[in-house]
Amino acid sequence: xxxxxxxxxxxxxxxxxxVMAEAMRQIEPDVVAAYPITPATEIVxxxxxxxxxxxxxxxxxxxxxxxxAMSATIAASAAGARAMTGxxxxxxxxxxxxxxxxxxxxxPIVMAEVNRAISAPINIHGDHSxxxxxxxxxxxxxxxxxxxxxxxxxxxxVKIAEKAKLPTLVTTDGFIISHCMEVVETYPDADVxxxxxxxxxxxxxxxxxxxxxxxxxDLQDYxxxxxxxxxxxxxxxxxxxxxxxEDFKKTFGRKYDLCEKYMLDDAEIAVVVIGSTAGTVKAVxxxxxxxxxxxxxxxxxxxxxxxxxxxxxDLEHVKAVAVMDRADSCSGAFAPVYxxxxxxxxxxxxxxPKVVNYVCGLGGREINTGHIAVVYETLGKIASGIxxxxxxxxxxxxxxx
Amino acid sequence: MxxxxxxxxxxxxxxxxxxxxxLLFAEAVLATGKYIQAFPEYGPERMGAPVQSFxxxxxxxxxxxxxxxxxxYVVILDxxxxxxxxxxxxxxxxxxxxxxxxxxxxEIAQKLGIDAGQVYVVNASQIAVExxxxxxxxxxxxGALVKVIGSLDIDSVLEDTKIKLTxxxxxxxxxIEGNLASIKRAFDEVKN
Numbered sequence: 299x300x301x302x303x304x305x306x307x308x309x310x311x312x313x314x315x316x317v318m319a320e321a322m323r324q325i326e327p328d329v330v331a332a333y334p335i336t337p338a339t340e341i342v343x344x345x346x347x348x349x350x351x352x353x354x355x356x357x358x359x360x361x362x363x364x365x366x367a368m369s370a371t372i373a374a375s376a377a378g379a380r381a382m383t384g385x386x387x388x389x390x391x392x393x394x395x396x397x398x399x400x401x402x403x404x405x406p407i408v409m410a411e412v413n414r415a416i417s418a419p420i421n422i423h424g425d426h427s428x429x430x431x432x433x434x435x436x437x438x439x440x441x442x443x444x445x446x447x448x449x450x451x452x453x454x455x456v457k458i459a460e461k462a463k464l465p466t467l468v469t470t471d472g473f474i475i476s477h478c479m480e481v482v483e484t485y486p487d488a489d490v491x492x493x494x495x496x497x498x499x500x501x502x503x504x505x506x507x508x509x510x511x512x513x514x515x516d517l518q519d520y521x522x523x524x525x526x527x528x529x530x531x532x533x534x535x536x537x538x539x540x541x542x543x544e545d546f547k548k549t550f551g552r553k554y555d556l557c558e559k560y561m562l563d564d565a566e567i568a569v570v571v572i573g574s575t576a577g578t579v580k581a582v583x584x585x586x587x588x589x590x591x592x593x594x595x596x597x598x599x600x601x602x603x604x605x606x607x608x609x610x611x612d613l614e615h616v617k618a619v620a621v622m623d624r625a626d627s628c629s630g631a632f633a634p635v636y637x638x639x640x641x642x643x644x645x646x647x648x649x650x651p652k653v654v655n656y657v658c659g660l661g662g663r664e665i666n667t668g669h670i671a672v673v674y675e676t677l678g679k680i681a682s683g684i685x686x687x688x689x690x691x692x693x694x695x696x697x698x699x
Numbered sequence: 700m701x702x703x704x705x706x707x708x709x710x711x712x713x714x715x716x717x718x719x720x721x722l723l724f725a726e727a728v729l730a731t732g733k734y735i736q737a738f739p740e741y742g743p744e745r746m747g748a749p750v751q752s753f754x755x756x757x758x759x760x761x762x763x764x765x766x767x768x769x770x771x772y773v774v775i776l777d778x779x780x781x782x783x784x785x786x787x788x789x790x791x792x793x794x795x796x797x798x799x800x801x802x803x804x805x806e807i808a809q810k811l812g813i814d815a816g817q818v819y820v821v822n823a824s825q826i827a828v829e830x831x832x833x834x835x836x837x838x839x840x841x842g843a844l845v846k847v848i849g850s851l852d853i854d855s856v857l858e859d860t861k862i863k864l865t866x867x868x869x870x871x872x873x874x875i876e877g878n879l880a881s882i883k884r885a886f887d888e889v890k891n
Contacts, residue, residue, distance in 0.1 A: 299732040311726040311735060422741070444764070474764050479725050479737040577762030666765035 300481060303551040307483040314445045314475035317482050318384070318410045318468070319344035321452035323354055324490040327408075328379035328497075331359035331370035336422045337472040338386035338412035345384075364389035368396035375405040376512055378502025380456070382407065386472060387414035390428045394435075397465070401436025401528060403512055406459035406466070406499075409437075410452065413573065413624075414472040415661040423662020424472035426573065429601075430625040430634045436528050438466040438535055439602040443576040445470070445480045447599075450552055453485075456494045457542045462535040471574040471624075473662060485550055493549050536603045556605035558597040559612055561587060565594025567677035568613065570621045570639055572598045575658070575665055582670045593674055604638050610646030613639075617681035619653045620673050622665075622694070626657045632691055633657050652680050652687040658694035669694050705848065706767045707754040709840075710786050711776035714746040716837035720776070721752035723860060724841050728754075730859035731852050734761050749784050756851075770794060774844055776823070776836050778802075787811050797843050797889065799823035799836045804891050819847050821889040823881075830884060831877035838878045839885035846886045853886055 300309055312320065318341045322330070330349075332342035349358040357374075361367045367383050374381040385393065390411060400407050415421040416428055429439055438458060442448040451468040459466040470476050501510055516524055536556060543554040558576070561583055562568055569579050576597040586593040596612055598605070613619055621640075623633030631637070636655035643651065656673060659665040673694070679685035707724070711717030718739040725737035736755040742748070753767045769789040778800045780786060787796060790813070797819045798807050808815035821843045823836035830839075841860075845851045857879055868874040 300729075300734060309729065311722075311729045311737075444762075471764075473738075473741055477738060477741070478764070479722055479735070480761070481729055481734055574764040577764050580762045664766050666768070667763065 302483050304483065304485055306486050306489060310482055310484055311479050312445060312482050313477055313479050314448050314470040315340035316344065317445045317449040318452055320484060321449050322382060323348050324487050325456055325494060326354045327356055327382045329357045329359065329374035329381045330383060331361055331367050332383045333361050333364045333367045333389060335386050335389040337414060337476045338384050341384040341410050364392040365396060368393040368400065371407050372396060372400050372405055375407050376403060377504045378499050380497040384410035386412040387416055387428045390432060391416060397432055397435040397437060400465040404463040406463055408455045408459050409467040411467045411469045412472045412476045413469050421661040424474045425660045426625040429467065429469055430627065433602055433634060436532060437602060438462065438464050440468045440600055441572045442468060442470045442475065443574055443597065445475060445482045448475065449482055449484065453490055453493060454542050454546050458539055460497060461538045462531060464531055464535055474574045532603045536605060539600055554599065556600045556608055557612060558599060560595040562594035562596055562612060564592060566592040566617045567674060567681050568594040568596060568616045568619050569673060570596045570598065570619060572601060572635060573624060575622065578667055579670050582667050582674065586674055606642035607646065609639060610642045610648045613643060613651055614648045616651045618677040619651045620656055620677055621653065622656045622658050624659045626660060654687050655691045656694050657691055663695055665695065703758050705756040706770045707772045707774065708767055708770040709752045709774045710780050710784060711750055713748045713750050715776050716835055717750050717752045717776055720837035720841055721754050724754055724844065726863060727856040727859045728756050728851060731855045733758060736761050749780055772797065772844060772848065774840050775799060776840055781810060787813055795819060795847055797847055799840060819889050819891055821885050823885055826881050826884045830881040839881040842882035842886035843889035846889050857882060
């Protein structure tokens with residue numbers, strides 16, 4: 299029998315998109331500006347229905363493109379409003395220049411982002427190419443393994459963004475989570491509203507008593523300092539994420555961290571992933587443990603800021619690690635999560651683990667327990683010295699040659 | 700992999716409600732206190748094209764987020780799909796196939812080339828026409844699936860479906876009654 303974690307929680311069957319919209323209803327931002335795109339459409343569609351039905355007092359701005367969606371959200375946030383939006387894939391691409399402006403202006407916008415492949419060829423299914431491409435945009439990026447996390451992350455994101463003065467995006471994997479109905483525990487409206495609190499910006503453009511300039515020209519004299527401050531704000535956001543997680547646990551009972559360790563403390567072999575594949579990996583680890591194999595797993599929940607120190611500490615004792623990227627950055631070298639993990643280990647002086655890189659699941663390609671079991675099998679051989687670790691990206695479930 | 704987990708694959712045609720059936724089934728099973736997943740296969744979304752949707756049911760939290768390739772139960776909403784889609788793929792020797800048809804289980808078993816003990820039949824289209832006035836076989840098939848699985852409580856399923864339909868069709872009580880009657884009848888009439 300399922301039980302709730304929070305005494306006032308309610309169990310509902312909802313898809314990832316439905317719970318993200320539900321979180322937005324409870325957050326009830328002042329302004330939402332959005333343009334629909336598969337597979338994120340439902341989020342803003344459901345929310346616009348809340349607005350039309352008078353369920354929320356939010357202002358909904360229907361715009362003509364995602365570039366305008368982000369522009370209107372930026373304007374609303376700069377004016378002093380709590381502002382949100384939602385998008386996916388090509389929509390995020392069209393927002394590109396505005397993403398950097400949102401972070402550069404230090405606006406605490408929250409975005410529901412459904413991970414989807416990028417064209418060409420055209421594909422509507424889940425992979426991380428869209429948000430991985432935006433990893434340098436100065437946004438906090440929080441990835442959700444399932445619908446429960448998507449809901450919880452959305453609520454936390456509001457507080458994180460406003461404390462860090464940084465835009466924050468929360469993702470789900472397209473279709474795999476966005477369109478999968480699961481059991482989600484939701485919390486009472488009043489508790490969510492109390493948790494996020496009232497938005498009281500320090501400065502905003504419509505505050506006529508304290509006028510200030512936003513987005514002015516900034517050449518050789520100050521640009522560098524401002525960009526340094528942005529980079530430093532992203533670094534400092536790790537503690538903010540952890541503080542908000544702590545509050546969240548106290549209020550609603552669920553514990554979140556920058557990363558999630560699963561049977562990792564005594565593991566000899568481990569996989570690192572982001573997103574919905576995490577749950578499938580857990581099922582494999584459970585089975586391997588039953589067979590006496592010391593397998594473990596690390597899920598990165600917060601990818602920006604990147605939890606470098608924590609990852610180095612969590613993986614230092616592991617003999618062989620596989621980083622499974624759901625995006626291929628076409629760098630000619632390695633995929634993004636692998637590059638970040640390896641840099642983190644090296645910088646911390648952790649040289650024991652042999653670390654290999656896999657790219658998987660592009661365009662929604664199946665990644666099941668069988669594929670993951672093969673990765674662990676290879677890691678076992680690397681750990682025992684039977685096999686040499688590959689020094690290039692390996693691919694899972696793709697037809698090559 | 701997880702012995703207690705039940706996996707279901709629904710076969711229908713675009714517009715027949717295979718996706719809705721999986722969602723309704725999941726919500727109803729949650730009402731019985733179990734963990735659930737429901738997800739459709741997204742391909743070409745054309746009326747009449749073969750479509751699939753899926754369910755997982757478990758006593759324990761479901762963490763797997765991959766496709767279902769070896770279902771314990773296959774539900775076929777449109778019997779003509781048996782001609783064009785490999786509906787028994789991955790079913791194995793213990794899997795069960797539930798078909799909306801007027802033919803007998805042994806006739807269907809012969810057609811599918813599987814053991815007659817694996818096949819269950821119910822004339823869901825006829826039940827749908829008689830209870831709801833329309834050939835929408837997805838709700839009656841839900842009742843048939845609950846019966847064949849055996850471990851689910853039909854009363855909780857009916858109760859939850861009633862709540863869901865009441866919220867959706869407040870002004871059309873006949874729709875609610877018809878749907879519930881179709882589930883109950885298919886539950887009673889599905890046979891091996």
